Amino acid sequence: MIVPFTPGGGADITARFVAGPLGAMLGQPIVVENRGGAGGTIGTAAVAQAPADGYTLLYGTPGPLITNPHLMASLPYDAARDFAPVSVLTKGAYVMAVHRDVPARSVAEVIALARAHPGELTYASSGVGAGSHLAGELLCIEAGIRMSHVPFRGTGPALQETAAGRVTISIDSYGPMLPLLQAGALRAIAVTTAERMPELPDLPTIAETIPGFEVTVVNYVCVRAGTPQPIIARLNEALLRVLSDPALDERMRAAGSSPPQGSTPEELGALLRSDLRNGAKLFAAPASRPADPSKPKGKTGMSTEVVKFEVSDYVAVVTLNRPPVNAVNAELRDRLIEIFDAATDRDDIRALVLTGQGKIFSAGADLRQRPDASVAGQYWHHNRGTRETGNSIKECTKPVIAAVNGAALGAGFGLMAACDIMLASETAVFGMPEIDVGLAGGAAMLNQLLGKSFTRRLMFTGDRLPAAELHRLGVIDSVWAPDELLPAAMRMAARIAEKSPLGIKYAKNSCNFVELMSPKDAYRFEQNFTYDLSKTEDAKEARTAQLEKRKPDFKGR
Incomplete structure (x- = not known):
């Protein structure tokens, strides 16, 4: 049974409660395997690629088959066609909780706080497209507020970061949240279902403040499409017998999990189709980063104060334009996200080249916009913007070539590293000089590119590496004379543009x-x-x- 999230979350807990007795019922052990990442997509893809023999089960949550299809430009599976429903496992509520130091004790006070600090409050989820993400987006839409979404690779890390005060709010499963509530690290505010939870009769619903608000958490089991019906029927029969056991009900309630509740395959299929349609309405315009209709998006020849953008012969050139050092600020990040998101949907773009104006690619983040760590959530909101910029480059379905025309430092190094292919000028240098301004960051990216020793050297000293050294290490594809760099990148992009877009x-x-x-x-x-x-x-x-x-x-x- 593949759980597409890291251990310690509500899905993991329930899967382990069910796997043991289900294995006994079927006459063979069932192993729970956690494959977290990409909002549940990686584990779900593994089930879609497994043989259609009923031996690989997907522990499903709202994310992989309901919300991810509306949030991700492409998926390695077809949510509507690649899976066969077996049974619902549970239906329950999320609990909305805040860090103990947050000055809000009701839904109304949370809304007032968000309105007083638009975009500064943060809410954690177990991943992009997860049910907790859906609940947070719906709260923003229905309350008319703006909060920043901070996705993690599972419920466990999302709750731990909220308990540590690095995220303001968590809307997630009650079971794994219970120890943190009991310890006083989190304070429960409300539940997401239309009616109060029997386990928490004194905790109000969000709907008592926002009429009509409801998010019901459905967990379920699917197998790969094409699995023979007799096998699906056997699995469904065994699951229904397991879920009807009073002992399992007692264990799950004691752990804070929603009570077990089975269904027929047909009932689960109808539920998934209905929720998939509802997800299309909800995520038509996400609330956590609303589009600004006053700014152009995806037009040929678009040019703004901070970014130049030109398209010719299926190749787009994106030029960072904040001379003299092209420092990354909030406006530049927002423009890059708009550009790379739009490029995915544009038939006239098949490859992109990212470069810098003048003799510097980007010398890093704009120090004048460093966040104030004393303001709750501001630092994490800033860092989330930086991560989202890199993700927009990675998730763009068109290849992005970095033409590094000069220094690429800190956030500039991060932009380069997010690209698919990296070319550099002979004059380019690379580094993470955060230590020079009393900060530290970038270890994960550096480790992936350079390995342990070089990573620690750059982190501890702030040293710069020349382009030739990164070329020797295999990080950079090729090094060019300054006046030859952009033509070389354009030639490579043109070669890519000749290939099949699909x-x-x-x-x-x-x-x-x-x-x-x-x-x-x-x-x-x-x-x-x-x-x-x-x-x-x-x-x-x-x-x-x-x-x-x-x-x-x-x-x-």
Whole structure:
């Protein structure tokens, strides 16, 4: 049974309660395997790629099959077609809680605090698209407030960060939250269901302040589509017998979990389809980062104060434009996110080049906008903006080439590292000089690129590495004379633009996902991707053009 989140969350707890007796009922042990990451997408993809024999079960939550399809530009599975429903496991509520030092003791006071500090309050979720993310977005929409979403790789780390005071609010499962509530690290505010929880009769519902508000948490079991119906029926029968056991009900209630509640496969299928439709309405315009209609988005030739953006022959050039050092500030981050989000949906863009104006790529974050750590949530909101900028580059389905024309330091180094291919000028230097201004950061990124020794050298000393050194280490693809750098990047982008758009999309998704997988899972993932791609019209056109010795005419089909 694959749980697509890290250990310690509500899904993990319930899965382990169910797996033991279910294995006994079926006559063979069931192993719970946690595969967290990408809002539950990685673990869910593993089930979609497993044999359709009923031996690999998905422990489902709202994220992977209900909300992720509306939040992620592409998924390595089709939520509506790649899974067969088996049974509901639980239906329950989330609890809204705040850190003990937050000066709010009711939903009304939380709303007032958010309105007094727009965008500064933060709420944690177990991942992008998770039910806790859905609950936070719905609260923002219904209350007319703006809070910043801080996603984690599971409920456990999300709750720990809230308990530590690094996030303001958590709306998540009651079971794993219970010890933190009992210890006084968190303070419960309300529940998300339309009616109060029997376990917490004195805790009000959010609906008592915001009429009509309701988020019901549904956990369930699915298998891969194509699993024979007799196997699904056998699994459903065994699950219903397990879930009807009073002893299991008692254990789950004692742990703070929602009580067990089974269903037929048909009932679960109808529920998933209904929630998928409702998710489309909810996430049509997310509340935690609302679009600004006064600013242009995705237009050819768009140019703003901080970013220049030009498109020609399927290649977009994105130029950081905050001379003299192209320091990264909030406005520049917002523009980059808009540009790379829009590029995913634009047929006239097949590759992008990211570079800097003048002789510097980016010397790092603008120190004049350093957040005030004494203001609750401001520091974490700032860092979340930085992460989201990098994620917008990684999640853009079009390849992004960094043409590093000078110093790439701190946040500038991070922008470069988020790109798919990195070229640099002979004059470029790279480093993380945070230590020079009394800070520390970037270890995870540096470790992935450089390994232990170089990472610690840069972190501890603030040293800069020349482009030639990063080229020797295999971090940079190639090094060029300053006047040859941008033409070289454009030639590479043009070569990419000649390939099948659909093939490039598949290739980039594959590269992104396999970074987080074991070699065995990565091989299976790529094989399934390649198989799906081979059936497309673009793949057929590529093969035909090769045989006929002509240039292919791709339609992105």
